[in-house]
Amino acid sequence: MSADHYDGPRGLSRRGFLQTGGAVGAAAAALAVPEGAEAQSWAPTGGSLTGTRFTLNGSERSVTHEARVTLLDLLREQMGVTGTKKGCAEGACGACTVMLDGERVNACMVLAAAVDGREVTTVEGLAEADGTLHAVQQAFVDQDALQCGYCTPGQIVSAVACIREGHAGSEAEIAEWMSGNICRCAAYPQIVAAVQQAAETLGTPQGGASGAVQFTAPAAARA
Numbered sequence: 001m002s003a004d005h006y007d008g009p010r011g012l013s014r015r016g017f018l019q020t021g022g023a024v025g026a027a028a029a030a031l032a033v034p035e036g037a038e039a040q041s042w043a044p045t046g047g048s049l050t051g052t053r054f055t056l057n058g059s060e061r062s063v064t065h066e067a068r069v070t071l072l073d074l075l076r077e078q079m080g081v082t083g084t085k086k087g088c089a090e091g092a093c094g095a096c097t098v099m100l101d102g103e104r105v106n107a108c109m110v111l112a113a114a115v116d117g118r119e120v121t122t123v124e125g126l127a128e129a130d131g132t133l134h135a136v137q138q139a140f141v142d143q144d145a146l147q148c149g150y151c152t153p154g155q156i157v158s159a160v161a162c163i164r165e166g167h168a169g170s171e172a173e174i175a176e177w178m179s180g181n182i183c184r185c186a187a188y189p190q191i192v193a194a195v196q197q198a199a200e201t202l203g204t205p206q207g208g209a210s211g212a213v214q215f216t217a218p219a220a221a222r223a
């Protein structure tokens with residue numbers, strides 16, 4: 001039985017799961033930040049509190065949180081923005097990768113208070129408002145670049161930055177510059193292929209490694 005024809009526990013084939021968006025959900029998670037998410041289940045445990053105002057996926061957010069809280073826990077536990085995953089919680093796996101002012105960081109290694117006045121982009125912020133996937137998300141679907149999907153949000157955010165940085169010129173370069181994102185399912189060949197596909201779609205970045213880099217579409221796409 002091939003993996004493509006395996007019927008999962010709910011009767012969904014793996015490829016059908018991908019095509020109907022289930023894997024996109026796993027890979028890209030929810031596409032919108034829920035309104036009023038700050039009011040969800042998280043509650044302070046008595047530590048000193050601080051306030052942080054920052055831009056999350058294009059929306060201004062203001063939250064009060066314990067000063068010791070990491071950006072990862074703020075997003076997941078307090079704000080209900082769970083696309084970003086927690087793996088090692090010590091900066092070693094890349095599952096928690098987000099962009100901070102356009103540069104990729106491990107959210108488990110960043111204090112929430114440190115993002116005050118800054119711009120955070122998670123996997124939820126990549127797709128268009130109408131649901132159209134970012135080119136990197138689409139490439140991960142096209143290339144079957146996931147198995148369990150747990151590492152995938154971090155891989156996708158990291159890949160967006162990798163391409164913007166101009167580090168997607170070859171398989172070896174992609175492997176090197178994506179090496180901070182671990183995949184326990186070892187989907188690396190497909191991940192590299194997805195980054196290559198997205199880089200081709202997005203074109204050559206202009207202007208260095210800044211998050212403000214603008215993509216120039218390849219000639220074929222401009223024609």
Ligand code: FES
Binds near residue numbers: 085090092097108
């Ligand atoms: S959870 Fe942050 S690097 Fe592993």
Ligand code: FES
Binds near residue numbers: 146149150
């Ligand atoms: S797809 Fe399972 S850890 Fe990467």
